[in-house]
Amino acid sequence: MKRPILRVVGLSVLGLVLLAGFVLLMVRSGPLAPVRVTTAVVERGAFENAVFGVGTVEAERSYAIGPTVPGRVLAVHVDVGGEVRAGQLLAEMDPVELDARLSASRAAAARAVHALEAARAQVRDAEVRQELAGRNARRYASLGEQAFFSDAAVEAKRQEAGSAGAQLQAARAQLDAARMDLERLEAERSAAERQRANVRLVAPVAGVVTARDAEPGTTLVAGQTVLRMVDPASVRVRTRIDQGRAGGVHAGQKASIVLRSRPGLVLAGRVARVELNGDAVTEERIVQVVFDEVPTDFAFGELAEVTIATTRGGDVLAVPGAAVHEYGGRRGVWTVADGAAGFVPVRTGDTSLDGRVVVLEGLQAGDRIVVHSERELGAGDRVSPAESLAGVRR
Template sequence: MRRGLIFGGAAVVAIGIGALFLSERPLVVSIVEPESDTVLRIYGLGTVEARILSKVGFEVGAMLTELSVDDGDAVVRGQDLAALHPAEQEARVARAEAALAANAANLAKAEAAVLRARAVLAQREAANRRQQDLVRQDVASIQRAEEAQRDVDVARADLAVSEAEVEVIRAQGADAAAALRLEKTLLAHHSLTAPYDALVVARHAEAGAVVKAGDPIFTLIDPETIWIQAYVDEERAGQLALGQPGTIRLRSRPEDEFHGTVSRIGLESDRVNEERRVWLTCGDCPSEMFLGEQAEVRITTGTRERALMVPEVAIAGFDGHLGKVWTVQDGRLHEVELTFGARDDRGRVEVTGGLPDGATVVAAPPKGADEGRLARMAEPAS
């Protein structure tokens, strides 16, 4: 019985010694080394787009009779792209031209009536002067003089009416001319021309189709305005600024790296995905680009002569500015709260303050870590 008690006590002592040994055994940890000439970049995923993209169509509706271009064609400003059946509108133009010609004839007739009215007035005024002279000489009666004056007044009124009719017909002529211009403009709308030097991206209709006003016939882009639209996480978007350089990789050409510049930053973020849009113009991208192709961008937001970049996975309770990390000080682990600043495209954050002198930051949360436990730095990989 005494032997059992002795063996049991020995086992308890052995377990205690083992637990003490395990608790004091140094943990092997990897540490974060300071870096020189660190480049800070932001990652974004987006697509190839065109700043100037137009879905062009007719301003009137009719049957589509002709299409002169197709997908992939380059067109110049003013080039004919398509045409509508013009017969109905041509008839309206002819009718407006006839109305204008009739107005011109009416105007000539009215102007002739004015000349006649002026001649009659001149005749009546001469007769009136004679009658008035005869009255003063007591040769003619007063009644004859009054009748002569009345004839003058009537002739003057007739002239005023004729002149007014000329003005009315002239106004009608202006209206007829405007109507003719309108009909000719609508006839011109039966021909679709390129609004600028462009590339045809898509053709949406074929000859024989009856289209309505505003229906898209072609999608055009200005090939000089191709750029990359990318989405950046809001947590990193605060580092963005116009003019920052960036690198671009197209999905169809992953082996090539192209260079661009931030030319626009969206004023509105995506409320669901919590991302901000940014556009990069590309200086050396291929001449042939495909809209909608996926592209990866890395925007350089700054550089540091010397920086300590900690992986985000090593930070506990990180709120974008503050977080706790494990550090090694005098060979033992300690949890310390640090302040952080800029981020990069490799999931790392720059330490800006709070690190005690002589302390090094652990690169990943070690298993079994405890305050004050012995720690040993891992040997760097050869």
């Protein structure tokens, strides 16, 4: 009798132990266990929003330098990367027959000058002859009235005066023709000089040579490029910004630029211009960002990462973006009070690049909210704050 009683007691104790263990397991690790969560306290503080984009380093003012007429490259005096000053000789084209044409034009213009002087002398001579013939005609007419000269003699002098007047008109016409001929030849000489000057390719502004597209001996057509150069003062980053985030971008905002070739260096810049045209295919907007101080080591066409600071706030409630959820058709956060979770609807504002969301209504400073949870929460669920959700529940 005694041994069966001990067996029953032992089995009962074992069953109670197993039941207690099962209950403890259910409470700590099973469906009845509190949900492990990570939490954060809502605080007021500074908030800075920004937008991010990728762009390419370009120059707003670039120049393609080449001949205006077909020809052969005679010499190239600069190389890629060379700094040049405004008006510096960069390259020369073979003038071929331009020098001979220019000499002929100058000689023709000089001859026209002499012809003009001769025409002026003829006008002066004709004026003197016309004045003398007029005086003689008047004198003969006066003496003819007194019967000293016959009517035929008086008429002859009048004819001489008229002929002298006609010669004067002809001399003046020749003078005008000589003057116009000189103007034409001067224009031709000037055109020849400009053509001769065009074979000397000079820098329009101070800048840097970025490409050398032709070498001495190369035959080019009109408009073909020999050299390309840019104005370093116009260097900027042509940045593409998502249209959904570009609404707050405007000229003058500060920007941070990281060149692909120098990933560890952040360069200061600012927004120079927001382009009016956007890209409907990629849904991006073009923003021109300039450097506060142009770096010395960069490459045109190099990719750059640009971050533009758009808004700032000195006393703003902001929560991690992971804490904001949709529950029951409303947008809000889960709060923790007395070990239980409760859903609080909120009205949110901007979202920063680091994932923080501005809370405009619904929370107050000091509220504790759930950031991450190991499963979906429901109203009234018991929660257990933890430093991290990583690892296995014990």
